[in-house]
Amino acid sequence: MQSTATTERGPVAIIGAGLIGRAWAIVFARAGHPVRLHDMDRHTMQASHAYIEARLHELADFDLLTDAPHTVLARITCVPDLAVALRGVVLAQENVRETVEAKIEIFQRMDTLAPKEAILASSTSWLPASEFTNDLPGRARCLVAHPTNPPYLIPLVELCPAPWTAADVMIRAHTLYSAAGQSPVVLSREIHGFLLNRVQAAVLNECFKLHEDGLASAEDIDRVLKDGLALRWSFMGPFETIDLNAPAGVADYAARYGQQNRAAVDSEHAFSWSESAVDRVHQERRRALELEGIALRSAWRDKRLMALAAHKRQAPDC
Ligand SMILES: NC(=O)c1ccc[n+]([C@@H]2O[C@H](COP(=O)([O-])OP(=O)(O)OC[C@H]3O[C@@H](n4cnc5c(N)ncnc54)[C@H](O)[C@@H]3O)[C@@H](O)[C@H]2O)c1
Structure with a gap:
């Protein structure tokens, strides 16, 4: 999408300061926006401040911040009153x-309180905006902007319009997220799961099926991605991958391997997500990592993502 609008560095309201909200606060404050962080739970809001400060120091350690952590942190204000949080904003995330009920309720209040020209975006992972913006007077300025966790390390944001979202709102949103360092992709219309969760669902479907059929352990199936496919996928997509895997590109790949791919998919049927099959993978994972270790391992994952982000920053074509 061509971005013609000028970059806006105005105030951004982050509504809901849980896992994703506090991560968005880092994204926009890092890019220079004043950020108003709002949550209906004061304890969550207070806890998010310490959480953000710790993440900012980690980002600085990996050379992923242009400004000092205290400068970025000073741009973020916790605001308990929603009306105050939304005053003068260019974007409410x-x-x-x-x-659906929670989204309808908060979007009604956001549409009433935010300036008329402000963009109203939802981080929803699965719900199309048409399900919670239909009755709003300002529905033309509403869209889904679905991030990947955590958005300050994984830049993809999926911009999905409702049927009534204005074209210029999509362009302004694209400009704003790009300028904040994100990597926006634009859907032409609504679809369940948008793009990322559909691709992930297809991969998970096959991984669970292979495990259920006893073809390999969960550890080895994970290894297929982390020591195989995902190494390339961290800097090129599956289309570019096959384009390079046959001397004459995608068409050549399809001529050589298209029918084999087709046969592999034809033999597949949808994984049921049955409790017993999920439990077998769960138990294998618990032998590798006790539940108590998940927080520590998640922190380790984020440090690896920071190292990867720092590497990709030095190779901008990625
Ligand atoms: N967790 C992920 O990996 C992920 C990734 C992408 C998108 N998302 C989406 O982001 C959204 C938030 O997910 P999360 O994981 O951060 O949830 P969360 O439970 O961690 O945080 C939700 C926060 O919203 C607050 N809240 C609820 N109702 C409110 C209201 N009316 N006004 C103000 N604050 C309110 C809660 O107090 C809570 O702190 C969801 O729509 C989710 O689908 C999540």
């Missing part, structure tokens, strides 16, 4: 829990 909603991150409350994932139910």
Whole structure:
């Protein structure tokens, strides 16, 4: 999408300061926006401040911040009053829990309180904006902007319009997220799961099927990605990958391997997500990592992502 609008560095409201909201606060404050962080739970808001400060120091350690951590942190204000949080904003990024009812309620309030020209975006992972913006007078300025966790390390943001989202809102949103260092992709229309979760669902479907059929352990199936496919996928997509895997590109790849790919998919049927099959993978994972270790391992994952982000920053074509 061509971005013609000028870059806006105005105030951004982050509504809901849980896992995703506090991560978005880092993205926009790092890019120079004043950020108003709002949550209905004061304790969550206070806890998010310490959380953000710790992440900013980690980012600085990996040379992923242009400004000093205290400068970025000073741009973030915790605001308990929603009306105050939304005053004069260019964007309100909603991150409350994932139910249609919760989204309808908060979007009604955001549409009433935010300036008329402000963009209202939802971080929803699965819900199309048409399900919670239909009755709003300002529905033309609403869209989904679905991040990947955590957005300050994984830049993809999926911009998905409702049928009534204005074209200029999509362009302004694209400009704003790009200028904040994100990597926006634009859907032409609504679809369940947008792009990322559909691709992930297809991969998970096959991985669970292979495990259920006893073809390999969960550890080895994970290894297929981490020591195989995903090494290339961290800097090129599956289309570019096959384009390079046959001397004459995608068409050549399809002529050589298209029918084999087709046969592999034809033999597949959808994984049921049955409790017993999921439990077998869960138990294998618990032998590798006890539940108590998940937080520590997640922190380790984020440090690896920071190292990868620092590497990709030095190789901008990635
Ligand atoms: N967790 C992920 O990996 C992930 C990734 C991408 C998108 N998302 C989406 O982001 C959204 C938030 O997910 P999360 O994981 O951060 O959830 P979370 O439970 O960690 O945080 C939700 C926060 O919203 C607050 N809240 C709820 N209702 C509110 C209201 N009316 N006003 C103000 N604050 C309110 C809660 O107090 C809570 O702190 C969901 O729509 C989710 O689908 C999550």
